[in-house]
Amino acid sequence: MSEAQEEDELSVRLLLETATVEIRDIQCRGNCRHRSPSECASTTHLVYPYRGAFMRHVGSAETVAEVNQLVFFNEDEEYAISHPVGGGDACLSIAIDRTLLQELAPADQLATGPAVAFRHARRGIDPRAQALVALLRHGLSRGAIETLEAETLALTLIRRSLGETTSHDLPSTYGQKKLVDRTKLLLAADPGRRWTLAAIAKEVGVSPVYLTQIFAQAEGVPLYRYQLRLRLARALDLLADYDDLTMLALDIGFSSHSHFSAAFRQLYGKTPAEFQRATRLR
The missing domain is CATH 2.60.120.280 (Regulatory protein AraC)
Structure with missing residues (x-):
């Protein structure tokens, strides 16, 4: 290059x-x-x-x-x-x-x-x-x-x-790591997509039961929670660019502003509007 x-x-x-x-x-x-x-x-x-x-x-x-x-x-x-x-x-x-x-x-x-x-x-x-x-x-x-x-x-x-209580680095076998890596890349490619467990498992080539077990073991959180965090991290990235938070919620895959706001507050301790004001007015 x-x-x-x-x-x-x-x-x-x-x-x-x-x-x-x-x-x-x-x-x-x-x-x-x-x-x-x-x-x-x-x-x-x-x-x-x-x-x-x-x-x-x-x-x-x-x-x-x-x-x-x-x-x-x-x-x-x-x-x-x-x-x-x-x-x-x-x-x-x-x-x-x-x-x-x-x-x-x-x-x-x-x-x-x-x-x-x-x-x-x-x-x-x-x-x-x-x-x-x-x-x-x-x-x-x-x-x-x-x-x-x-x-x-x-x-x-x-x-x-x-810090040991707020982050993790859990061991897994080489094969399990490759499976988790494929799953992460799949989810990161389209954070707003409303996946089903069967669809993810089919894409990475294992059973839904095995996928949920290995992913949670390797990452310390359930698969659905991990994907939710991907979507909300996308919201953190985009908050400064949106005046209409309902539109932001829909763009990143939430069904409503209220669902988005509740999930955001549970994860980050502030509503999207409160976080937006904090980054603009500190």
Whole structure:
């Protein structure tokens, strides 16, 4: 891919840069379905996808990156990116001072060696962490939050993401992981679709009983709950662009504004309208 094609494919916007933290909004069109050329991060980044999905490759290991995950891009670790589903992706990428990251990260999550690097490729995050990602992104993009508040929110987000009670990293066999990855990509390709369990199971090639059992075991939440979180994370992404919240509810697959508002409030602690006001008026 030429430099011009890369620039057209990838958009990087610096939202905040201080001695403590750097925050970037990275958006990719996802036109390249095959593996990209290898890259290498100069420092460890914590990457929070907030739209779409992509696959990260480190050697022969593959990680599905989507909105319910935090993905680690470790210092001096070669990786490549591919987009097995259309629509591209967008992420909030955070790099913080190395000493602070070492202080925040539990020791059992870090790899041995001179760099501050994580042992596992990703961690699941909870809805409140997703809400913090949206508050940071919308607030910084609109100039609605000041530097000190943004730095504090970023550290709070990282602490919550790495906390044992609010995130998870559950083991599974290679075959189970591939099944869960196929399911995640299927759901991420069209978050607003009203799937049935039988349709999902048919697409990924297993029985509904086996799918629900393995997915819940691997991700820590039932399949239906995971898909609901995908749809509501899409709402977090789009809230700043909608004045008509009923239209937003219908566009992301809810049957009514009241159903959407109740589900949103249960997950994030605020109604969509309250969250929208918080990102605009902080």
